[in-house]
Amino acid sequence: MRTMKNVKSGVLHICLMAIAFMQVFPLFWLFGFSLKDNSEIFGGNIAGLPQNWRFSNYVSAFNQANVLQYLLNSILVTAATIVITILFAATASYAIQRMIWKGRGAAMKGILVGMMVPIHAVLLPLFLVLSKMKLLNTYWALIIPYVAFGLPLAVYLFSSFMVSIPKEMEEAAAIDGCDIYKLFFRVMLPLIRPAIATVSIFTFISSWNELMFAVTFINKQQYKTLTVGIMSMVGAYTTKWGEIGAGLMIATVPTVVIYLLLSDQVQNSLVAGAVKG
Amino acid sequence: MKKILSDKKAITLFVCPTILIMLVIVVVPIFISVYYSLLDWDGLGRGTFVGLRNYMELAGDERFVNSIKNSLLYVAFSLFIQLPVSLLLALIVANIKRGEKFYRTTYFIPVIISGVVIGQLWQKIYNGDYGLLNAVLGSLHLEHLQQDWLGQETTALIAAFIPNLWQYVGYHMLIMYAGIKSISPEIYEAATIDGADSRQIAFKVTIPLLKPVLEVCVTFSLIGALKIFDLIYVLTGGGPFFTTEVPTIYMYKTIFDSFHYGYGSAISIFIILECFVFTMLLKLFFRNKEEQA
Numbered sequence: 001m002r003t004m005k006n007v008k009s010g011v012l013h014i015c016l017m018a019i020a021f022m023q024v025f026p027l028f029w030l031f032g033f034s035l036k037d038n039s040e041i042f043g044g045n046i047a048g049l050p051q052n053w054r055f056s057n058y059v060s061a062f063n064q065a066n067v068l069q070y071l072l073n074s075i076l077v078t079a080a081t082i083v084i085t086i087l088f089a090a091t092a093s094y095a096i097q098r099m100i101w102k103g104r105g106a107a108m109k110g111i112l113v114g115m116m117v118p119i120h121a122v123l124l125p126l127f128l129v130l131s132k133m134k135l136l137n138t139y140w141a142l143i144i145p146y147v148a149f150g151l152p153l154a155v156y157l158f159s160s161f162m163v164s165i166p167k168e169m170e171e172a173a174a175i176d177g178c179d180i181y182k183l184f185f186r187v188m189l190p191l192i193r194p195a196i197a198t199v200s201i202f203t204f205i206s207s208w209n210e211l212m213f214a215v216t217f218i219n220k221q222q223y224k225t226l227t228v229g230i231m232s233m234v235g236a237y238t239t240k241w242g243e244i245g246a247g248l249m250i251a252t253v254p255t256v257v258i259y260l261l262l263s264d265q266v267q268n269s270l271v272a273g274a275v276k277g
Numbered sequence: 278m279k280k281i282l283s284d285k286k287a288i289t290l291f292v293c294p295t296i297l298i299m300l301v302i303v304v305v306p307i308f309i310s311v312y313y314s315l316l317d318w319d320g321l322g323r324g325t326f327v328g329l330r331n332y333m334e335l336a337g338d339e340r341f342v343n344s345i346k347n348s349l350l351y352v353a354f355s356l357f358i359q360l361p362v363s364l365l366l367a368l369i370v371a372n373i374k375r376g377e378k379f380y381r382t383t384y385f386i387p388v389i390i391s392g393v394v395i396g397q398l399w400q401k402i403y404n405g406d407y408g409l410l411n412a413v414l415g416s417l418h419l420e421h422l423q424q425d426w427l428g429q430e431t432t433a434l435i436a437a438f439i440p441n442l443w444q445y446v447g448y449h450m451l452i453m454y455a456g457i458k459s460i461s462p463e464i465y466e467a468a469t470i471d472g473a474d475s476r477q478i479a480f481k482v483t484i485p486l487l488k489p490v491l492e493v494c495v496t497f498s499l500i501g502a503l504k505i506f507d508l509i510y511v512l513t514g515g516g517p518f519f520t521t522e523v524p525t526i527y528m529y530k531t532i533f534d535s536f537h538y539g540y541g542s543a544i545s546i547f548i549i550l551e552c553f554v555f556t557m558l559l560k561l562f563f564r565n566k567e568e569q570a
Contacts, residue, residue, distance in 0.1 A: 009373075009374070012369060012373065013373075013375075013376065016366075016369065016370070016373070016376070016380050019366070019384065020379075020380060020383040020384065022443070023383055023384050023386060023387060023443070023446075023447065024383060024386060026398055026399075026402060026409075026443075027386070027387075027390075027398075029402075029409055030394075030398050030401075033401070041407055042406075042407055047409055047412050047413065047416075088294045088295045088298070089295065091290070091291035091292075091294070091295075092291055092292050092294070092295035092296075094291060095287075095288050095291035095292045096292070098282060099282045099283070099284070099287070099288050099291070100279065100282050100283045101283070101285075101288050107292060107296065110296075110299075111295065111296075111299060114299050114303050114304075116552075116553070116556070117303055117307065117549070118504050118548060118549060118552060120504065120506070120525055120528060120545050120548050120549075121306070121307050121310055121545050121546070121548070121549045122302065122303060122306035122307060122310065123529075123532070123545065124310065124313065124532050124538060124541065124542055124545070125305075125306035125309035125310055125313070126302065126306055129306070144298065144302060145302055147298060148298050148299055148301075148302035148303050149302075149303070151295055151298065151299060152299075155295065170278075171278055174278045174281050179281065179284075180281050180282070180284045180287040181287065183281065184291075205389055208391065209389075209390070209391035209392065209393075211391070211392055211393055211506075211507045211510070211511075212506055212507065212529075216533065226391075226393075227391055227392075227393045230393055230394075230397065231393060231511070234397060241401065241407075244397065245401075248394045248397055248398065251391060251393070251394055252390055252391070252394050255389045255390065255391075256386065256389070256390075259385075259386065259389050263382045263385075266385075266389065267381070267382075267385055267451055270388065270389075270448065270451075271451055271452050271455055274448070274452055274493065274497050
């Protein structure tokens with residue numbers, strides 16, 4: 001009976017390991033061919049490890065294919081999106097959850113309805129508006145829409161977190177003579193740090209990976225983020241797998257590193273995003 | 278306290294940025310899209326108002342009908358293959374003694390990677406001449422199966438499904454796993470005492486209790502399939518001969534390649550309505566089931 005059970009669990013583990021292998025092997029393979037040159041890839045060594053590790057592919061992706069520029073743009077756009085989303089969403093949630101005014105219920109409902117809107121629905125009007133305002137091919141063309149579409153979930157997450165925080169701290173601070181801005185920035189903001197982490201991770205992954213807005217609103221090299229930059233790199237380097245692989249690796253490594261450092265938190269944020277979104 | 282919390286100026290300052298940006302970027306553009314969809318407009322000058330003509334043309338547009346058919350196949354694939362696989366994995370991983378965290382973490386990795394990278398990577402896996410898939414088939418002496426997976430009409434659509442399955446299986450698994458873990462262990466104990474085996478526990482206890490979570494997964498996967506864009510755009514661009522084209526791709530090409538702004542907007546409105554109708558139907562479906570139960 002016991003051995004039967006052991007055999008069964010052994011088989012189960014082998015199956016699970018096989019699936020785990022399939023989930024990560026393509027990424028190792030990508031790493032492999034990012035270090036190969038064409039003569040190696042097209043010469044038959046497709047699946048194996050590179051014979052000599054050509055980090056020169058990365059150098060040429062950075063220097064000739066502009067990937068460094070794309071990387072910096074992605075970092076800038078993503079960082080700005082995260083900061084603005086958190087600031088706007090946290091203040092709005094605070095006003096909705098704690099402050100006293102008519103229409104806060106309606107405001108909350110209105111913001112949450114925004115979660116249901118697919119970005120396809122606004123693509124053309126936004127494109128035309130941004131072009132009229134001469135904002136196409138600027139960082140703002142991405143930051144503003146990313147913030148707008150990130151806000152509903154952020155407000156939702158902040159609001160549900162604030163509800164669970166007792167009001168005593170704020171009351172004590174008010175008696176000590178704090179005004180509303182101090183109540184928010186000095187008392188509330190430090191208390192909602194876990195929610196800030198969740199929102200940051202969620203916003204990071206969605207704006208770092210976003211393609212549709214980026215490919216529509218940006219066509220100048222100077223402002224391209226990694227997703228749209230790689231699309232144009234692929235067009236120009238069709239046959240240079242090594243360089244393309246290096247570009248794909250550069251786009252992927254930051255998210256994977258963050259994931260490996262904070263895997264539980266990343267999983268929780270994205271599950272929270274799915275369940276509420 | 279009350280006085281501080283009723284500070285009108287602070288309320289305005291706190292709420293207005295969010296409300297304004299959402300109005301301008303999300304709400305108003307939807308209405309503009311609806312308006313555009315009633316125009317015959319190539320982006321130059323002013324469009325002519327044609328009422329519902331774009332929508333009527335859509336109904337008879339074979340390419341559009343074909344794109345819907347593809348996206349419904351995508352939906353079916355997600356609901357009937359991706360979700361059951363995820364559920365099975367979730368049930369197994371939640372009940373396993375060792376390595377739970379390892380499996381969870383590994384399965385989830387593809388979720389965080391951009392659609393552009395996934396699309397490019399799989400394009401290389403499928404490549405007819407130098408792709409990984411054909412190389413693996415070759416080493417297994419299955420040369421007769423080697424083919425240009427994305428380049429021919431017979432295999433392109435199914436080949437375009439697989440990367441999505443691969444990417445999101447870990448996501449759904451994790452959501453279901455979290456649901457399973459939140460079920461109280463006492464319920465399992467009671468079932469075991471009553472003599473239920475692990476299969477009975479899965480079907481009679483876990484899955485019924487998991488219904489709210491399953492509803493989330495079904496909705497998420499269905500809407501995701503209807504809205505899929507990045508992966509197809511990068512992988513095949515809708516080709517060959519429209520075999521992998523879905524409405525979002527058709528909309529994008531109509532607007533930004535052919536400059537049929539009115540017609541493209543009608544497709545985008547169709548996509549919103551489609552998502553909305555399916556969400557409502559699912560709500561109804563799950564509610565009815567609850568009443569029966």
